[in-house]
Amino acid sequence: MENKQKYRVVCTLKFGDIYGQIIVWLGVIFVSLASSLALWSSTRQIYAFATIGIILVLSLPFLLFAFVTTLFNHIEFVPVEETETRKSAVGAKISKPMEANA
Numbered sequence: 274m275e276n277k278q279k280y281r282v283v284c285t286l287k288f289g290d291i292y293g294q295i296i297v298w299l300g301v302i303f304v305s306l307a308s309s310l311a312l313w314s315s316t317r318q319i320y321a322f323a324t325i326g327i328i329l330v331l332s333l334p335f336l337l338f339a340f341v342t343t344l345f346n347h348i349e350f351v352p353v354e355e356t357e358t359r360k361s362a363v364g365a366k367i368s369k370p371m372e373a374n375a
Contacts, residue, residue: 280353283351284344285348294343301328302329305329309324
């Protein structure tokens with residue numbers, strides 16, 4: 274039981290990985306604004322606001338799902354070698370500040 278493997282969590286996500294998703298969602302926002310402006314008149318203002326709300330509320334879960342799945346696809350668990358574990362343990366012991374005796 275003492276021979277447990279240690280792992281390091283590495284995130285390899287870069288801005289370029291989600292750049293396309295951001296561009297698509299900005300397009301959705303602009304389409305909703307354009308459709309609300311097309312519906313805007315003195316008698317149909319409530320339809321314009323409803324159009325914006327419906328488009329944003331329906332597109333937000335898809336955006337969050339895309340971001341979260343992209344993030345999970347870029348998280349890796351890398352096994353830590355025994356020498357790295359020992360070096361980090363020695364470094365942690367050395368880097369502790371000394372306490373003053375009062």
